[in-house]
Every structure is written in structure tokens, then in C-alpha cells.
Amino acid sequence: MDKSLPDQKIILHIDxxxxxxxxxxxxxxxxxxxxxxxxxxNSRSCIIAxxxxxxxxxIKTGARSFEAKQICPSIALVPADFIKxxxxxxxFLNICKDYSPFVELFSIDEVFMDITKTVxxxxxxxxxxxxxxxxxKQEIGEYITASIGISHNKLLAKMASSIxxxxxxxxxxxxxxxxxxxxxxxxxxxxxxxxxxIRLNKLGxxxxxxxxxxPYYSLVSEFGNVEAEFLKNVSFGHDESSVIPYTxxxxxxxxxxxxxxxxxxxxxxxxxxxxxELCEEVSIKLRKLNKRGRTVGISLRGNVDFNYxxxxxxxxxxxxxxxHNLYSHLYSHLSSGNTDYxxxxxxxxxxxxxxxxxxxxxxxxxxxxxxxxxxxxxxxxRFGDHTIRNGFLLYADKLTTVPNGYLADRxxxxxxxxxxxxxx
Ligand SMILES: [Mg+2]
Numbered sequence: 086m087d088k089s090l091p092d093q094k095i096i097l098h099i100d101x102x103x104x105x106x107x108x109x110x111x112x113x114x115x116x117x118x119x120x121x122x123x124x125x126x127n128s129r130s131c132i133i134a135x136x137x138x139x140x141x142x143x144i145k146t147g148a149r150s151f152e153a154k155q156i157c158p159s160i161a162l163v164p165a166d167f168i169k170x171x172x173x174x175x176x177f178l179n180i181c182k183d184y185s186p187f188v189e190l191f192s193i194d195e196v197f198m199d200i201t202k203t204v205x206x207x208x209x210x211x212x213x214x215x216x217x218x219x220x221x222k223q224e225i226g227e228y229i230t231a232s233i234g235i236s237h238n239k240l241l242a243k244m245a246s247s248i249x250x251x252x253x254x255x256x257x258x259x260x261x262x263x264x265x266x267x268x269x270x271x272x273x274x275x276x277x278x279x280x281x282x283i284r285l286n287k288l289g290x291x292x293x294x295x296x297x298x299x300p301y302y303s304l305v306s307e308f309g310n311v312e313a314e315f316l317k318n319v320s321f322g323h324d325e326s327s328v329i330p331y332t333x334x335x336x337x338x339x340x341x342x343x344x345x346x347x348x349x350x351x352x353x354x355x356x357x358x359x360x361x362e363l364c365e366e367v368s369i370k371l372r373k374l375n376k377r378g379r380t381v382g383i384s385l386r387g388n389v390d391f392n393y394x395x396x397x398x399x400x401x402x403x404x405x406x407x408x409h410n411l412y413s414h415l416y417s418h419l420s421s422g423n424t425d426y427x428x429x430x431x432x433x434x435x436x437x438x439x440x441x442x443x444x445x446x447x448x449x450x451x452x453x454x455x456x457x458x459x460x461x462x463x464x465x466x467r468f469g470d471h472t473i474r475n476g477f478l479l480y481a482d483k484l485t486t487v488p489n490g491y492l493a494d495r496x497x498x499x500x501x502x503x504x505x506x507x508x509x
Contacts, residue, residue, distance in 0.1 A: 098234040098242035102251035104194035106136035111226035199328035240324035266293035296320040341433030349426040365404030377402040378434035387427035
């Protein structure tokens with residue numbers, strides 16, 4: 086083995102501080118140094134990011150705008166602009182990839198980097214970190230800072246980046262691991278959410294060291310084998326997963342779209358129109374990927390929740406087919422008398438297959454339908470999605486297709502991997 090290579094992996098987790106809010110402050114001088122809240126693009130009521138000044142006052146992400154105003158009447162509330170944030174993410178990737186080919190975009194404001202094989206080219210880990218930090222200042226903006234975690238795996242690097250915020254650097258090694266684990270909250274671990282925390286608390290586990298000492302079989306009986314193994318590994322700080330470069334093609338397993346309605350929607354027709362529009366959006370994604378699916382799913386959140394999924398024999402890739410496949414169950418749910426209002430809709434299609442592996446339909450051998458859809462896609466691409474819409478959507482408000490902000494969808498990541506602005 087090359088003597089200059091470290092014997093342990095060196096993983097960085099870089100996390101922008103108060104990202105959306107800092108970007109807004111970067112571009113608008115009058116917001117700097119002030120408490121600000123960034124509002125979800127389609128809602129006036131939910132703060133999805135607060136500036137560090139607002140955080141200091143106790144205004145957290147997820148707060149309602151009226152709550153924020155009670156705490157700080159002068160708080161500036163600005164709508165989110167994901168297109169702007171996404172552009173900055175791309176610039177950031179272009180900086181990171183100068184120091185390693187192993188850069189994974191984990192969310193719109195977080196990356197993992199594996200610098201094990203390149204660290205010797207740049208005079209060490211801290212030299213790389215200071216270069217990245219100063220390039221963020223020069224190339225992205227002096228008001229935007231990032232906190233960086235260093236460790237030998239992704240799990241610990243991610244925990245480390247949150248320890249010294251903002252603009253900090255922290256390293257977790259085998260020597261300080263127990264100390265960090267004693268002070269960390271269970272939910273500081275990526276993959277451990279509130280629900281898992283509550284179940285762990287029921288077993289008498291309140292921190293990661295207690296998780297380490299609990300017998301494995303207790304975890305298996307509570308969580309099942311897969312989750313128990315994950316939790317046991319977490320408790321020892323083990324994580325074997327590798328940094329997957331953003332340029333790597335990842336198999337897309339499903340495509341979906343979620344939409345939070347601007348208000349509680351009591352009008353069933355408007356709900357159905359929104360669902361139809363989401364089906365159209367999902368179908369556009371499918372066709373751009375050259376795929377069809379045969380499982381469809383929907384979830385509705387409102388005064389009652391509704392989840393439905395069904396797998397069909399035939400594959401489909403049009404909005405009309407997706408909607409049609411959902412319709413009968415959807416209709417009976419909406420007209421059951423239990424549903425008063427709907428607030429959030431998610432539509433997805435899974436069980437995907439490449440078009441080239443599927444036989445053409447026997448009943449449409451002329452390809453007329455395909456040609457029509459291709460033309461509609463071309464027009465929509467040229468003039469913006471949904472220029473041509475189904476008659477059912479006449480007079481319905483248009484949804485806008487914008488990056489969803491969290492890159493939860495692999496489709497968005499795939500698009501980024503092929504984006505000419507990001508030099509691979
Ligand atoms: Mg962040």
C-alpha cells in the first residue's frame with residue numbers, strides 16, 4: 086500500500102449554516118444581521134428556515150409565522166426561492182470536486198466528501214477545509230458559512246458537523262467518541278427520528294451509550310432484524326457505507342411528487358384537480374427518464390389520512406393513466422363523508438422499467454398516442470411544464486415545478502449529475 090495514504094478513511098460532512106436564510110441575507114443587504122424567516126414557497130404560514138439571529142431568539146424551523154411574530158414582531162418573512170438555492174448548490178459542488186472525485190450531494194445544503202485518496206495532494210485535511218471555506222466566501226458569498234465534520238465514516242462525520250455550528254470544524258475520533266455519544270441526543274443520528282426515539286425511551290434508552298449496552302435481542306424484538314442491526318452499529322459508531330459521487334448513475338426506483346396545498350382545501354374538485362396535476366408531473370418525470378411504471382401510490386393528509394397503492398399488470402407513463410388508476414379508490418375516499426379537508430398530497434409511481442425493455446402495446450401499433458405525448462412534452466419543455474393541460478384543469482391554479490429543495494427525489498439528483506453547469 087502507498088505509504089502516503091492514510092490507514093483510515095477521511096470523510097468530511099459539509100453543512101451550510103442556516104442555508105436558505107443566509108442565501109437571502111447574502112443577496113439582500115437589508116436583511117443582514119436581522120432575524121428572518123424563510124417561508125415555504127406555497128404557504129404564508131410555515132417557516133422552513135430561520136436565520137441565526139432568529140434561531141438565537143428561539144424561532145426554529147417549522148415554526149408558524151404567527152408564532153415567530155409573537156416572539157419577534159419585526160422578523161422579516163421572505164418566500165423561499167429554491168431555484169436560487171439550487172444554483173448555489175451547483176457552485177458548491179464545483180468547488181468540492183476540485184479536492185476529491187468522491188463528493189456526494191446529500192441534500193441541497195449538505196455534502197459528504199471522501200478525501201482519503203487525495204488528502205496528500207493538498208497538504209492535509211485542515212488545508213483542504215480552509216481552502217473550501219475561503220472559496221465559499223469568495224465564490225458564493227461572504228455571508229454564507231458552512232460547518233464541517235471530520236471522521237472515519239459518514240455517520241460520525243455528519244454528527245461532527247453539528248457540534249461546532251456555525252462556521253465550525255469538529256473531528257470525531259475513536260478517542261472522543263464516547264464523550265460525544267454521552268452528550269448527543271438520540272435524534273442527532275441520521276436515521277433516528279422522533280418515533281424511533283420514543284420507542285427507544287420505552288426500552289430505557291436515552292443516549293447512545295445506553296444503546297450500546299442494551300442486549301441485541303431486545304432491539305430485535307422491538308424493531309426487527311434490519312433496524313436492530315442499524316441501531317447496534319450506530320451505538321458503536323460503525324458505518325460501512327461509502328460516499329457515492331453525485332456523478333454516478335443511480336438506478337431510479339420510483340418517481341413522485343408531493344404538494345402542500347396553500348390552505349386546508351374543502352373543495353373536492355380542487356383537490357382532484359391538484360391530484361391530476363401531480364399525476365401529470367410524475368408522468369413527465371417518468372417520460373424524461375424513458376421509463377414506465379406499474380405501481381401507483383397516493384397519500385393524502387387532511388383531517389383524516391389516506392394511503393393507497395396498487396400494482397397493475399400493464400405499465401403506464403401518462404398522467405391520465407396514473408390518475409385513472411387512482412381514481413375509483415380516491416373518489417370513494419373523498420366522498421365517504423369522513424373527509425372534510427385535504428392539506429397535503431403525494432403521488433408516486435414505482436416498479437419502473439426501461440421503455441426499451443417493454444413491448445409496445447398491440448393496440449396502439451401506429452404509435453399515435455406516443456407521438457401525441459411526445460409533442461405535448463416538447464411544447465411543455467419549450468414553454469414551461471403544463472403549457473398544455475387537460476381540460477379538467479381549466480381554471481385550476483397552476484402548480485409550479487420547482488426543485489423540491491431537499492433533493493429527496495433521485496430524479497433531481499440524476500438531473501444534477503447531467504447538468505452542464507456542474508462540470509463532472
Ligand atoms: Mg444546513
